Amino acid sequence: MSAVSQPLRDASPLPTEASFPLSAPAPTTPEPIPATTLSSPVVLDVRDLKTYFFTYDGVVLALDGVSFKVRRGETLGLVGETGCGKSVTAFSVTRLIPDPPGRVISGKVLFRGIDLLWGLDAEAKIKINPKTGRAKVRRSFRRIKAGLERMSAVRGRGISMIFQEPTQAMNPVFSVADQISEALILHQGTHLVDEMMSATPDAPEVLPAMEALVDVTRAGGDPDTARRAAAKVAEAVHLPSFGTQSFYLVRDSELSSEDMVRRLQRGLRRTYLSRMERRYLRYRRKRMVIEDELHDLYLSEMREGRVDRRQRRILRGRRTRLRLGGFYYGVWGIRGRIQRPLRDEAFWRTVGRLEEVSIANPVQVAKGYPHELSGGMLQRVMITMALSVEPTILIADEPTTALDVTIQAQILELMRELKTRIGTAILLITHDLAVIAEVADRVCVMYAGQIVETARARDLYTHPLHPYTQGLLASIPNLERPDKKLSSIPGSVPDLIHPPEGCRFHPRCPYAMPVCKEVRPPTTVEGAEHTVACHLYKGTVAVE
Numbered sequence: 001m002s003a004v005s006q007p008l009r010d011a012s013p014l015p016t017e018a019s020f021p022l023s024a025p026a027p028t029t030p031e032p033i034p035a036t037t038l039s040s041p042v043v044l045d046v047r048d049l050k051t052y053f054f055t056y057d058g059v060v061l062a063l064d065g066v067s068f069k070v071r072r073g074e075t076l077g078l079v080g081e082t083g084c085g086k087s088v089t090a091f092s093v094t095r096l097i098p099d100p101p102g103r104v105i106s107g108k109v110l111f112r113g114i115d116l117l118w119g120l121d122a123e124a125k126i127k128i129n130p131k132t133g134r135a136k137v138r139r140s141f142r143r144i145k146a147g148l149e150r151m152s153a154v155r156g157r158g159i160s161m162i163f164q165e166p167t168q169a170m171n172p173v174f175s176v177a178d179q180i181s182e183a184l185i186l187h188q189g190t191h192l193v194d195e196m197m198s199a200t201p202d203a204p205e206v207l208p209a210m211e212a213l214v215d216v217t218r219a220g221g222d223p224d225t226a227r228r229a230a231a232k233v234a235e236a237v238h239l240p241s242f243g244t245q246s247f248y249l250v251r252d253s254e255l256s257s258e259d260m261v262r263r264l265q266r267g268l269r270r271t272y273l274s275r276m277e278r279r280y281l282r283y284r285r286k287r288m289v290i291e292d293e294l295h296d297l298y299l300s301e302m303r304e305g306r307v308d309r310r311q312r313r314i315l316r317g318r319r320t321r322l323r324l325g326g327f328y329y330g331v332w333g334i335r336g337r338i339q340r341p342l343r344d345e346a347f348w349r350t351v352g353r354l355e356e357v358s359i360a361n362p363v364q365v366a367k368g369y370p371h372e373l374s375g376g377m378l379q380r381v382m383i384t385m386a387l388s389v390e391p392t393i394l395i396a397d398e399p400t401t402a403l404d405v406t407i408q409a410q411i412l413e414l415m416r417e418l419k420t421r422i423g424t425a426i427l428l429i430t431h432d433l434a435v436i437a438e439v440a441d442r443v444c445v446m447y448a449g450q451i452v453e454t455a456r457a458r459d460l461y462t463h464p465l466h467p468y469t470q471g472l473l474a475s476i477p478n479l480e481r482p483d484k485k486l487s488s489i490p491g492s493v494p495d496l497i498h499p500p501e502g503c504r505f506h507p508r509c510p511y512a513m514p515v516c517k518e519v520r521p522p523t524t525v526e527g528a529e530h531t532v533a534c535h536l537y538k539g540t541v542a543v544e
């Protein structure tokens with residue numbers, strides 16, 4: 001994209017305070033985007049996405065040509081008023097739009113170059129009657145099922161999602177630990193087994209570390225000292241989760257010191273797999289490599305849009321593996337012996353993750369069921385589940401809205417840590433502009449199903465171009481200027497069954513011109529990484 005900036009009206013196209021009281025606050029901590037992020041590969045490329053809901057009242061044009069890109073290790077904020085299509089964007093990308101009544105009509109969602117919406121045209125035939133506005137949709141459920149199966153390979157490790165409504169992601173009949181452990185084993189089973197196998201139960205420093213932990217706890221030492229002793233045990237055995245396990249076992253047990261040490265040793269032995277299982281796993285790992293090669297082949301076939309018998313066969317193989325619930329050892333009768341230590345390991349890792357999100361009684365919470373938890377706790381559990389698989393891209397829909405500010409800060413810190421440690425790209429959806437200023441590298445502003453402005457976080461806060469962005473910024477308090485009156489944008493988000501012609505913001509815009517009522521403004525480039533869709537600006541038309 002080339003950058004040309006030529007305002008249409010005069011040298012200062014920004015609205016004056018008299019007409020649109022601007023009190024755009026200075027960003028709290030808008031860090032400059034690191035050069036590595038700007039040159040990083042694009043992991044999610046959404047192009048011209050259109051999603052409609054076919055209701056009895058008419059067709060809701062929920063998304064109408066949404067385009068954006070997210071790079072590796074970047075946080076892209078998506079902001080806008082309620083009902084402007086933020087959640088629908090997230091659901092469309094992950095193919096979770098409830099169908100019926102919803103349907104992604106057109107567009108591309110490229111995840112690392114693979115189109116996740118591939119085969120969409122074949123899934124349904126849609127006819128809209130131009131006179132009545134009524135639509136007839138004929139769906140092919142066989143095709144829809146095939147598409148969903150393909151997506152299940154990408155969800156989790158590839159794309160993970162934190163839902164706005166935590167109950168949407170939790171199953172009420174399974175315990176919290178079961179649900180998080182399942183995600184862990186499904187997506188990180190091999191890695192987990194590898195780590196368990198590299199534990200060193202016989203190292204000379206293991207026994208003294210265990211004895212020290214038991215002594216500290218029995219002597220009524222403070223929890224921090226006990227935790228430090230547990231961390232030493234983990235270090236000695238080379239297994240981080242064993243520290244968490246030891247801490248809680250010793251703290252909650254009534255056993256004598258000697259029995260306690262013996263119990264810890266037994267636990268460790270069980271974690272450390274027997275020789276026979278190791279031999280088996282070595283063999284299985286070879287199979288895994290073969291399967292991975294086949295999987296790559298299948299992906300390249302998909303990229304080229306070819307469907308042939310070989311691809312179908314590979315897909316079938318993959319499906320069998322998925323049906324086994326990720327327990328790739330399941331078929332061989334050895335499952336019972338290896339599954340127990342693996343599930344234990346997943347349980348203690350779950351407890352460790354719950355600790356990270358400041359849950360006070362992580363063992364009890366892990367054993368509990370979703371209905372026993374408060375809304376904020378449930379949200380934190382769900383965040384744990386989404387983060388535990390260390391995804392390539394994390395879509396977080398209002399992740400912290402239900403949480404108080406201290407927990408919110410911890411969650412944002414966890415997300416930031418994931419981003420720097422493994423380069424997770426984050427699509428952060430929120431209407432809290434303060435959160436966006438805190439964590440986003442770039443921001444997309446959405447209005448009525450369209451993206452109206454995209455810019456680096458700092459640029460958006462200091463030089464908002466679109467009148468809607470200016471209105472949003474003017475409506476948040478500025479601590480530096482307490483005398484300033486807050487203003488709100490008049491009116492509300494339009495009915496998306498009959499959205500306004502031309503620019504969808506024109507009924508609320510103080511700068512609306514005749515052209516705005518007729519012609520949809522093109523998206524133009526107005527600076528480095530800064531695009532806007534408004535007739536006030538006349539930069540180069542952006543090529544999506």
Ligand SMILES: Nc1ncnc2c1ncn2[C@@H]1O[C@H](COP(=O)(O)OP(=O)(O)OP(=O)(O)O)[C@@H](O)[C@H]1O
Pocket residue numbers: 053055060062080081082083084085086087088089098101102164431496
């Ligand atoms: N199942 C549905 N049936 C009909 N219309 C729907 C459905 N789901 C969403 N919509 C419409 O899509 C539009 C966008 O909704 P969406 O939930 O994406 O808003 P949002 O930006 O996430 O708002 P909020 O900030 O409140 O979460 C709304 O106009 C809504 O009415």
Ligand code: SF4
Pocket residue numbers: 466467468503504505506507509510511512513516521533534535536
């Ligand atoms: S294009 Fe839309 S936002 Fe821009 S001046 Fe016209 S009505 Fe306002």
Ligand SMILES: [Mg+2]
Pocket residue numbers: 086087088164397
């Ligand atoms: Mg929403």
